[in-house]
Amino acid sequence: MFRRIEPAAADIRFSYEGREIVAQPGDSVATALLLAGETSLRTTPISGSARAPYCMMGVCFECLMEIDGVGNRQACLTPVKAGMQVQRQRGARELL
Amino acid sequence: MSETWDVAVIGAGPAGLAAATLLAEQQARVVLLDEQAEPGGQIYRGIERARNHAALLSALGDDYRRGTDVVTRFRASAAAYRPGSLVWQVTPQREVWFSNGGRSHVIEAKVVVLATGAMERPVPLPGWTLPGVMTAGALQIMLKSSGVVPDEPFVIAGSGPLLYLLVQQCLAVGARPEAVLETASRGDAWRALPHLPAAMRSRDLAKGLAMIAALRRSGVPRFRRVSDIQIEGTDAVSGIRFRGGGREHHLATRLVALHEGVIPAQQMARSIGCAFAWDATQRCFAPVVDEWGNSSINDVMIAGDAAGIGGARVAEHAGRIVALEALRRTGRIDAVQRDTLASADWQARRTHLAIRRFLDVRYAPRAEILHPADDVLVCRCEEVSASALREVVRQGCLGPNQAKAFLRAGMGPCQGRLCGPVVSEVIAEARKVNPGEVGYYRVRPPLKPIAVGELIAPET
Numbered sequence: 109m110f111r112r113i114e115p116a117a118a119d120i121r122f123s124y125e126g127r128e129i130v131a132q133p134g135d136s137v138a139t140a141l142l143l144a145g146e147t148s149l150r151t152t153p154i155s156g157s158a159r160a161p162y163c164m165m166g167v168c169f170e171c172l173m174e175i176d177g178v179g180n181r182q183a184c185l186t187p188v189k190a191g192m193q194v195q196r197q198r199g200a201r202e203l204l
Numbered sequence: 205m206s207e208t209w210d211v212a213v214i215g216a217g218p219a220g221l222a223a224a225t226l227l228a229e230q231q232a233r234v235v236l237l238d239e240q241a242e243p244g245g246q247i248y249r250g251i252e253r254a255r256n257h258a259a260l261l262s263a264l265g266d267d268y269r270r271g272t273d274v275v276t277r278f279r280a281s282a283a284a285y286r287p288g289s290l291v292w293q294v295t296p297q298r299e300v301w302f303s304n305g306g307r308s309h310v311i312e313a314k315v316v317v318l319a320t321g322a323m324e325r326p327v328p329l330p331g332w333t334l335p336g337v338m339t340a341g342a343l344q345i346m347l348k349s350s351g352v353v354p355d356e357p358f359v360i361a362g363s364g365p366l367l368y369l370l371v372q373q374c375l376a377v378g379a380r381p382e383a384v385l386e387t388a389s390r391g392d393a394w395r396a397l398p399h400l401p402a403a404m405r406s407r408d409l410a411k412g413l414a415m416i417a418a419l420r421r422s423g424v425p426r427f428r429r430v431s432d433i434q435i436e437g438t439d440a441v442s443g444i445r446f447r448g449g450g451r452e453h454h455l456a457t458r459l460v461a462l463h464e465g466v467i468p469a470q471q472m473a474r475s476i477g478c479a480f481a482w483d484a485t486q487r488c489f490a491p492v493v494d495e496w497g498n499s500s501i502n503d504v505m506i507a508g509d510a511a512g513i514g515g516a517r518v519a520e521h522a523g524r525i526v527a528l529e530a531l532r533r534t535g536r537i538d539a540v541q542r543d544t545l546a547s548a549d550w551q552a553r554r555t556h557l558a559i560r561r562f563l564d565v566r567y568a569p570r571a572e573i574l575h576p577a578d579d580v581l582v583c584r585c586e587e588v589s590a591s592a593l594r595e596v597v598r599q600g601c602l603g604p605n606q607a608k609a610f611l612r613a614g615m616g617p618c619q620g621r622l623c624g625p626v627v628s629e630v631i632a633e634a635r636k637v638n639p640g641e642v643g644y645y646r647v648r649p650p651l652k653p654i655a656v657g658e659l660i661a662p663e664t
Contacts, residue, residue, distance in 0.1 A: 109336075109459060110346070111355035113260060113377045132350070134242075134253050139350045147440050148335045154587040158439050160335030162584075164342035165246050166239060167323045167469070169585065169617040172653075178306075180617065180653040184345075185290075187241045 110143050122192035131188040138164060138171045138183035141194075149173055149183060150197040173197050209235050209284075210534050211527075212300050212313035214291050214472065217245020218271070218516045219508025220319030221278045222523030223530070228283035230531055235284040235311065237291055237302055239652075243275050245321055246341065247516045250349035251275055260351050263376035265369075267411075267516070268348070274520060293649035294318075294476050296501050301649075308658035315503045315530045318473055319523060322466040322509035325488070325569060326622050327362065328576040331435030332462065333584050340370045340463035347373060357382030358459035359444050361433060364567040365408075367463050368415035375422055382457055384419060385430040385446060387464070388567055396566035403562035406555065427453065431572060435460055464569045468510050471621055474647040476501055482640025485564050486513055487574070488625065489644055497526035503533060513564075514557055521553035574626075575633045582630060583623035585616020590630055597634040603642045604628055617653065620645040 116132040123129070124141060131140035138161045141149060148158035149171050161171040164184045171183040174195040183194075213224045216238035227234040244251040248271025254261050261269060278285075286304060293301040298316045302309055324339045331337065340360060346352040353374060360367060360381050371384055403409045419426060427448035434445045443456045467488035474480065479492040479500035490512040497505045507526040508519030525546050532542045576582060578591035588611045596610045604620075604627045607613050613627055614620030620627075624645050632639040 109354060109356060110352050113263075113347075113351045113353060114257065134250065135350045139346050139352055142346070143350070143352055152585075152587060157333070157587075158335050159333065159584075160338075160440075162337065162342065163324065163339050163622075164345040165323070167618065167621050169621075172617055178655065185239055 109145065109147070112143070120188050120190050122188055122190065122194060124194045125196055133188075135188045136164075136184050137173065137175065137186045137188055137192070137194055140188050141183065151199060153199045156199065206299070207311045209233050209311060209313045211235075211315045211317060211530050212237065212298070212311060213317040213319055214238075214294070214300070215245065215319035215321055215508075215510070216240065216243040216285075216287070217247060217319060217321045217508060217519065218274055219321070219510070219519035219523035219526070220245070220317070221274050222520045223317050223319060223507055223527040224283040225278045225281045226524050226527040227530060228281035230527075230536060232531060232534065232536060235286060235313075237286050237289040237300065239288070239290050241287050243278060243285070243287070244271055246345060247271065248275065249345055254348065257351060259377065260347075263373050264348060265373065270516070290652040290654070291472065292652045292654050294472060294504075296476055296504070298503060303652065303654050303658055306655075306658070308654065314534050315505060317497075317505045317507055317526055317530060318510055319507045319519075320469045320472050320510045321519075322513060323469050323621065325464045325467050325573075326626050327462040327464050327573050328580050328582055328590070328626050329433050329435060329462070329573065330577065330580055331437060331441070333581055334435060334437045334441045335439070336437065336441030336458050337435055337460050337462065340366055340461045341466075343461050344370055344373065347377070353377055353379035354459055355379070356459065357457060358461060359383050359385060359455055359457045360461045360463070361385035361387065361430065361444070361446075362463035363388040364463055364465045365412055365415075365563060366466070368412065368419060370461065370463070371419050371422075371424065372415050375418070375424075380422075381424050383425040383427060383455055385433065385444075385448065386426065386428045387430050387433075387570055387572075389429060389570060392566055392568050396562050399562035399565055403559040406559035408556075408559045409562075431570070433572075464573055465567055466509065466513055467625060468512060469621075470624070470644070471619070471647055471651055473499060473504075473506055473510065474644065475649055475651055476504055478504060478506070480644065482638060483512065484638070485561070487569055488513075489628070489639070496529035497522065498529065505530060514553075514560060517556040518553055518560075521549040521556070524549045525553070574629045576626070576630070582626045583611070583613040583616065585618050585623070586612040586614075588613040588623070593627060593630050594634050597631055601631070602635070603631060604645045605643075607631065608645065614645050619651070620647065
């Protein structure tokens with residue numbers, strides 16, 4: 109659904125649900141996953157409906173993911189790091 | 205003991221950067237906390253990296269490039285800078301609690317300056333929770349921070365200057381929208397006319413007209429006075445249906461960008477207890493501040509769009525004006541020195557504000573999104589519909605905090621950031637009063653999700 113306007117400068121590789129994702133420095137986890145063709149990053153606790161990043165600036169919390177074992181991380185505010193382990197968040201996580 | 209600063213500035217957009225820079229240049233001990241990894245806020249996002257990408261910089265335009273000056277001057281100053289800091293509590297005693305690198309920290313400041321900027325007004329439409337619906341600002345952020353654009357036809361819908369700017373920026377890098385749906389009404393165009401002479405004093409009016417002319421020349425299908433937008437799809441967007449020019453239209457698309465203007469980010473100022481008032485012209489709540497940015501809480505100041513929408517250049521001057529008042533409050537200068545030092549910024553701020561009233565009226569949000577149809581979700585997190593909200597109002601619910609108790613609206617992960625403005629409007633409409641009268645959610649810390657362990661053992 110998305111493309112880069114110039115080729116990536118350097119590679120950062122991380123894992124999403126066991127799949128290797130190639131990103132570049134400065135990408136947020138959310139941008140890297142949208143770029144990799146992932147359309148939904150979590151499901152809601154109430155109805156289980158699919159959600160995806162909406163605002164990309166930390167307001168909507170639709171991009172909550174489990175990153176390196178910590179749930180409820182905002183993927184749009186988290187810069188990619190090599191070797192990061194990212195999981196889709198299904199349903200609720202404790203808010204605190 | 206925790207660190208003590210003269211001034212803690214929160215937010216590294218134009219207001220926060222300008223404030224921190226001036227404070228440091230005047231030898232105040234100032235720290236700037238920001239949740240992003242890089243300075244610039246949303247408007248100048250990715251500005252330091254974009255410098256090395258000529259094509260991107262040219263596509264983003266001169267107004268974006270302005271951010272280079274703001275950030276360079278900040279970097280050259282002695283201001284302490286803590287990127288990647290999620291501020292999760294500010295107390296009225298000016299303790300600032302934030303999480304950075306998985307650890308919580310607390311600092312104290314004689315003056316706290318909130319420069320938390322704006323957010324895009326929520327656009328509750330049928331289907332707005334579907335994957336594939338984003339805000340225009342979200343697409344712009346991906347372009348600025350990663351040089352990423354849609355690689356398939358997409359639809360841009362809504363109103364306001366950002367809409368035309370995004371179209372221009374996308375066209376410049378070869379990402380052609382399938383259509384632009386403009387929701388601004390003819391009535392608002394007439395109502396805006398009296399504000400046109402003032403707007404003509406601003407360079408921004410010519411820029412805006414040039415953007416619209418570029419859209420016209422591009423041949424991208426443009427639908428005007430659009431209403432009744434419905435986004436279709438089951439697990440993701442498949443199309444958009446709308447009325448325009450008296451006819452029903454349908455477009456197949458997998459990506460829709462919505463935009464209906466911006467409003468102040470309220471969360472932090474409300475959590476401290478700063479007084480807010482309803483702004484009928486900008487159709488949003490804004491904190492009560494005096495001309496120097498003093499909020500209702502002593503030594504808590506608010507600068508830039510967080511205090512009322514004016515745009516990036518206004519925010520920059522407001523940041524400097526607030527910084528000068530902070531210098532006075534900390535005893536570094538007196539009121540006469542403050543007034544002298546601020547006079548150029550007051551002048552510049554007035555010039556940049558000249559177009560604002562025209563924009564506020566010309567691109568006023570329309571009833572369709574302020575008072576969404578019954579089946580539309582107003583609270584995305586807890587999946588509360590407009591009809592459920594209207595039903596509890598019929599049962600006697602008077603305001604947003606009661607609605608929270610009845611429906612859990614505003615209790616999900618976004619903590620009411622996105623549904624708050626909608627919930628107040630819907631309740632106000634149902635009660636036939638204005639949103640100022642029904643009020644807003646009480647906002648409590650923590651303002652960001654943090655691990656319990658961080659609460660127990662803050663690092664100082």
